[in-house]
Amino acid sequence: MTLVEADDIVLYRGSHRAVSASSFTIPQGKITAVIGPNGSGKTTLLQAIAGILSPSAGEIRVMGKPVKEVKQDISFVMQSVVFPTGTPITVKDVVSMGRYAQRGWFGMFRSQDRSAINYAMNVMNIGDLKNRHLEELSGGQRQRVYVAQGIAQGHEILVLDEPMTGLDLTSMRIIDDVIHAEVEEHGHSVILTTHDLDEAAAADHVILMDGQVIATGSPAEVLTRDNLERAYGLGSLHEPAEVNGTTVVELPECTAEGDALEAEEHTYGRRTS
Numbered sequence: 654m655t656l657v658e659a660d661d662i663v664l665y666r667g668s669h670r671a672v673s674a675s676s677f678t679i680p681q682g683k684i685t686a687v688i689g690p691n692g693s694g695k696t697t698l699l700q701a702i703a704g705i706l707s708p709s710a711g712e713i714r715v716m717g718k719p720v721k722e723v724k725q726d727i728s729f730v731m732q733s734v735v736f737p738t739g740t741p742i743t744v745k746d747v748v749s750m751g752r753y754a755q756r757g758w759f760g761m762f763r764s765q766d767r768s769a770i771n772y773a774m775n776v777m778n779i780g781d782l783k784n785r786h787l788e789e790l791s792g793g794q795r796q797r798v799y800v801a802q803g804i805a806q807g808h809e810i811l812v813l814d815e816p817m818t819g820l821d822l823t824s825m826r827i828i829d830d831v832i833h834a835e836v837e838e839h840g841h842s843v844i845l846t847t848h849d850l851d852e853a854a855a856a857d858h859v860i861l862m863d864g865q866v867i868a869t870g871s872p873a874e875v876l877t878r879d880n881l882e883r884a885y886g887l888g889s890l891h892e893p894a895e896v897n898g899t900t901v902v903e904l905p906e907c908t909a910e911g912d913a914l915e916a917e918e919h920t921y922g923r924r925t926s
């Protein structure tokens with residue numbers, strides 16, 4: 654079943670055209686990864702799917718309805734959430750904010766709200782941190798708190814902007830498990846952005862961006878050498894190597910303008926057998 658249908662959408666950030674005319678669909682009950690170089694429009698696209706940013710042309714429908722009508726049913730976890738320094742806000746406060754919209758009379762939390770908050774803190778393994786102030790946490794711990802806030806909302810659609818960026822292996826695994834549980838145990842849909850091609854290869858569906866959507870489909874259909882070179886710049890890929898039955902393509906991090914950023918290299922491994 655189709656979750657999202659975008660028809661020729663154009664997206665502006667201020668006066669800057671961030672995404673040119675793009676059409677795509679996203680399947681329901683699956684993990685969809687949005688990939689592309691820095692500045693290629695991934696966050697902008699996510700904001701439009703979550704109903705935070707309106708297209709200046711075209712239309713986005715979610716579950717068959719204009720996104721504006723269903724945006725309260727979408728959990729959106731931003732790349733970075735900024736609270737003013739010195740805000741005395743605890744981990745539990747931040748996760749609880751995920752239930753503000755669903756609270757009962759007089760803004761009181763009901764038992765289902767408290768269960769959702771506790772569930773989210775448990776699965777994200779931040780129960781021990783619940784009374785700590787947000788600003789006392791490391792970047793990775795904070796990231797887990799924000800994802801927990803999205804999980805606490807309990808919506809069928811979870812949209813995550815770079816949930817894995819900058820995390821250690823343990824935190825990555827926790828978030829990866831939660832994303833899979835959302836889909837496999839709760840039947841929810843997850844849409845996330847990532848710079849990690851391994852993560853994209855493990856998703857059910859991939860959207861590749863470069864100032865517009867340039868390919869969509871299964872990882873095997875999208876993560877081809879041609880598509881990746883088109884998005885990340887010709888010549889940016891090394892010759893693929895065969896390692897233990899896996900085709901490995903090394904991908905330098907690039908900007909949408911094609912400037913290869915030196916150093917950090919991503920490795921994309923895809924099973925060929």
Ligand SMILES: Nc1ncnc2c1ncn2[C@@H]1O[C@H](COP(=O)(O)OP(=O)(O)OP(=O)(O)O)[C@@H](O)[C@H]1O
Nearest residue numbers: 666667669671689690691692693694695696697698
């Ligand atoms: N508030 C803004 N005002 C004007 N232009 C913006 C604004 N935010 C982003 N942009 C521009 O829109 C384009 C798309 O940005 P976006 O954040 O969607 O890219 P991205 O693919 O998510 O990048 P990254 O991988 O670096 O997070 C970029 O050229 C960016 O400079």
